[in-house]
Amino acid sequence: xxxxxxxxxxxxxxxxxxxxxxxxxxxxxxxxxxxxxxxxxxxxxxxxxxxxxxxxxxxxxxxxxxxxxxxxxxxxxxxxxxxxxxxxxxxxxxxxxxxxxxxxxxxxxxxxxxxxxxxxxxxxxxxxxxxxxxxxxxxxxxxxxxxx
Ligand SMILES: [Zn+2]
Numbered sequence: 001x002x003x004x005x006x007x008x009x010x011x012x013x014x015x016x017x018x019x020x021x022x023x024x025x026x027x028x029x030x031x032x033x034x035x036x037x038x039x040x041x042x043x044x045x046x047x048x049x050x051x052x053x054x055x056x057x058x059x060x061x062x063x064x065x066x067x068x069x070x071x072x073x074x075x076x077x078x079x080x081x082x083x084x085x086x087x088x089x090x091x092x093x094x095x096x097x098x099x100x101x102x103x104x105x106x107x108x109x110x111x112x113x114x115x116x117x118x119x120x121x122x123x124x125x126x127x128x129x130x131x132x133x134x135x136x137x138x139x140x141x142x143x144x145x146x147x148x
Contacts, residue, residue: 005082006082009081009096009097012100013073013101014073017066017069017070020058020065020069023062024054024058027054027057027058068101069101071103072103084104086105087105087107087108089105091104091105
């Protein structure tokens with residue numbers, strides 16, 4: 001993946017993380033000014049200490065998401081970002097834009113999801129809360145017509 005694209009996804013991930021951090025800070029009673037110091041930059045948040053106790057206050061979905069975001073950021077650093085962890089194919093950029101934490105290409109994801117349903121494992125299902133945008137790539141059926 002090109003550096004420019006990586007930067008873009010990194011930014012998306014950091015923004016998403018910032019949202020969670022902010023929520024976390026609110027739960028912890030931290031002042032908002034402390035968080036907004038960085039202006040539009042989210043770098044300062046990286047140094048914000050997150051205690052396990054604080055994280056426990058987050059909902060499961062946010063905890064999951066936070067973990068996935070950290071994981072995705074790690075992969076960006078390692079140059080492994082954007083590659084399906086199951087089949088090794090590139091993940092479609094549109095999918096990554098809709099959900100920057102995606103670990104699998106849409107084919108693998110679909111397959112894994114049907115397995116998860118079978119075992120009724122909630123963990124990955126929570127990930128779908130990321131955004132409704134997931135729909136446009138998966139269940140579409142090739143129409144391409146929008147509702148407007
Ligand atoms: Zn795959």
